[in-house]
């Protein structure tokens with residue numbers, strides 16, 4: 669009967685629902701206003717997004733948990749933020765959108781800093797230097813980038829490796845090379861080559877070395893020089909509070925020896941010449957343990 673009262677009640681209920689749901693969908697700046705996390709100041713959880721087919725940065729361990737270098741780093745970030753870490757394993761190609769929508773608070777996925785990505789996310793200081801490599805079956809005759817002409821190259825969707833293969837289109841002899849097969853995870857990328865459905869795959873060096881080692885005798889890494897890339901942690905654009913915490917952690921672990929220990933644990937051949945080089949932004953050539961000099965990288969030549 670009393671319309672005003674009913675209206676007021678509806679309004680109160682709507683507000684209550686809104687408060688419980690944090691009304692994240694309507695507030696583009698929720699992450700910034702509510703503190704470092706996407707769920708507002710009340711949340712005690714920091715959500716990290718990754719794609720766990722990228723060993724040893726992220727992989728599924730024997731206990732079916734996502735583990736690896738990036739997860740260790742993320743735990744330190746959560747500790748510094750005074751929050752619990754929650755890891756969301758998702759498609760690499762969906763990570764940026766998940767950040768933007770507030771579904772996750774940060775990305776630790778061996779994500780390469782690119783000008784294109786910088787338009788959509790904010791990156792921390794770099795924490796690792798890598799590069800792309802070409803992986804082929806152990807008995808393949810493919811020995812160079814140009815040998816890929818007319819061949820099928822498998823890549824992971826949304827990665828710099830995929831971008832690079834697309835750029836291969838015009839090879840040195842000027843012929844088009846539109847031969848990319850894209851997959852959501854690197855296990856499928858490698859399987860495609862192992863099962864002979866693709867001739868090669870292009871992937872970041874360390875995960876490629878790990879995958880080649882896991883498939884002993886089946887694959888080899890080509891000695892082809894590509895430019896260096898830097899991995900950094902990504903946050904939603906404008907989330908400077910969380911970005912400062914992340915940069916603080918990266919600076920601290922580099923200063924206190926923890927970073928060196930992590931490099932020694934996950935990348936023993938890099939640690940030999942000092943962890944500095946593993947994340948040296950300006951180091952263009954001297955990344956140690958490259959397939960060029962690493963027997964372990966292919967280890968199959970005799971066969």
Ligand code: GLN
Pocket residue numbers: 719722760777778779780781824826827828829872
């Ligand atoms: N470093 C590559 C990129 O950022 C691949 C990362 C990945 O597959 N996890 O695109």
